[in-house]
Amino acid sequence: MQKKNKKSLRIFKQLSAITPGGVNSPFRSFHEMEIPTLIFVKGKGSKVWDIDGSCYLDYLGAWGPAILGHAHPQVIQEAGKAIKNSPVLGVSTPWELEMALLVQKAFPSMEMIRFVNSGAEAVEAAVRLARGGTKRSLLVRFEGGYHGHGDSVLWSYGPEEHRSPKEVGVPEGMAEKTVCIPFNDFHALEEIFKKRGEEIAGLLVEPVTGSMGVILPLPGFLQQCRKLTSQYGAVLIFDEVLTGFRVAFGGAQERFGVRADLTCLGKILGGGFPAGAYGGGEKLMEKLAPYGPVYQAGTFSGNPVTMRAGAAVLRLLSKPGVYKKLEKKTKTLLSGIKEAALTKGIPVQTPYAGSLFSILFSEQPVSNFQDSLKIDVKQYILFFQKMLKNEILFPPSASDAAVVSLAHTESEIENTIKIFSQIW
Numbered sequence: 001m002q003k004k005n006k007k008s009l010r011i012f013k014q015l016s017a018i019t020p021g022g023v024n025s026p027f028r029s030f031h032e033m034e035i036p037t038l039i040f041v042k043g044k045g046s047k048v049w050d051i052d053g054s055c056y057l058d059y060l061g062a063w064g065p066a067i068l069g070h071a072h073p074q075v076i077q078e079a080g081k082a083i084k085n086s087p088v089l090g091v092s093t094p095w096e097l098e099m100a101l102l103v104q105k106a107f108p109s110m111e112m113i114r115f116v117n118s119g120a121e122a123v124e125a126a127v128r129l130a131r132g133g134t135k136r137s138l139l140v141r142f143e144g145g146y147h148g149h150g151d152s153v154l155w156s157y158g159p160e161e162h163r164s165p166k167e168v169g170v171p172e173g174m175a176e177k178t179v180c181i182p183f184n185d186f187h188a189l190e191e192i193f194k195k196r197g198e199e200i201a202g203l204l205v206e207p208v209t210g211s212m213g214v215i216l217p218l219p220g221f222l223q224q225c226r227k228l229t230s231q232y233g234a235v236l237i238f239d240e241v242l243t244g245f246r247v248a249f250g251g252a253q254e255r256f257g258v259r260a261d262l263t264c265l266g267k268i269l270g271g272g273f274p275a276g277a278y279g280g281g282e283k284l285m286e287k288l289a290p291y292g293p294v295y296q297a298g299t300f301s302g303n304p305v306t307m308r309a310g311a312a313v314l315r316l317l318s319k320p321g322v323y324k325k326l327e328k329k330t331k332t333l334l335s336g337i338k339e340a341a342l343t344k345g346i347p348v349q350t351p352y353a354g355s356l357f358s359i360l361f362s363e364q365p366v367s368n369f370q371d372s373l374k375i376d377v378k379q380y381i382l383f384f385q386k387m388l389k390n391e392i393l394f395p396p397s398a399s400d401a402a403v404v405s406l407a408h409t410e411s412e413i414e415n416t417i418k419i420f421s422q423i424w
Ligand SMILES: Cc1ncc(COP(=O)(O)O)c(C=O)c1O
Pocket: 063, 118, 119, 120, 121, 123, 146, 147, 148, 149, 206, 210, 239, 240, 241, 242, 266, 267
């Protein structure tokens, strides 16, 4: 059982006085869960520890990166070697090459690759490259998808939908250059290309969504994205920040057999260190500076710690059987939860892809943003709070994706199901 949170409460109060909301990223806040945000100090394998000594089984996985579990010894060893030789050199290193080759092996569509420091940066840069490469400016994306906090991709994200661009700090001109359509809507997709196809620089797709719940693309939907972008000369951008190395080693592109023009990566890529990457065909990528006109740069981009830690993770993930094992654990967990929920008469949807999953308290399957608004948030709050009391951590948000790691054991998963069936 969770210990008393005295230290957590004190530090969170002090943090809140100095940092907006007490957090350095809004997702971390527990405010939607109607409890103060906990303060954590350590992670190892499938567990994380808070500052008061409670040890939680972790299904948050640092919002995605921790696919091997926390602080994997081989990854820590590689990072340690890099730190010893200076964590940042600001010049080119051999580890950038090793890492680029590993990424390319997983994502053959990334003929050329640029490393950056976060998923948001990768998306921002890819969108600019799509615009520069096509000399067009309209970006089409999907309602409720999350692609980081860049101006081009923030407008019309999630519950802020009703707010004006001015209010959220996005220039109106920029907002006008972004069109949002419902995910999985073939008709809306075809209509926007029919109406404005010649203006469209890029179509930005989260091939499996995360922030509005795990939503799988309907059969043929990604293929239709591919077909229309090719037909109209627009760039198909897959935001695989969350799905890359998660839903398969080669991400959604491997799982669904669709090749993107530009791919954005992050999260798992950096072995626990800040990371992002984007890449695609040579012709487009060569439009980037230093030789091309599209500028993007970063002091810490491709730094040796991220490159070496990331390469250690990718080497481990590329071993045979890894993704089967991960998916088996996820299936066991979700079928147990579904069965327990059914027994208690609680409507729940448990969509998943590989080891990425959501527990959505909804009568109906969720296939787009409008469906996700019908999720029973109160039920999720109850679930989150009760699981936390039993030292099991899920995302502090009713619709966000959770993850299973290689470090999660069968008995930990069985115990999660047991506790889930006892909390109602
Ligand atoms: C699909 C997707 N794209 C982009 C991002 C932004 O990545 P980062 O938080 O590393 O900037 C996220 C983060 O959750 C994401 O899930």
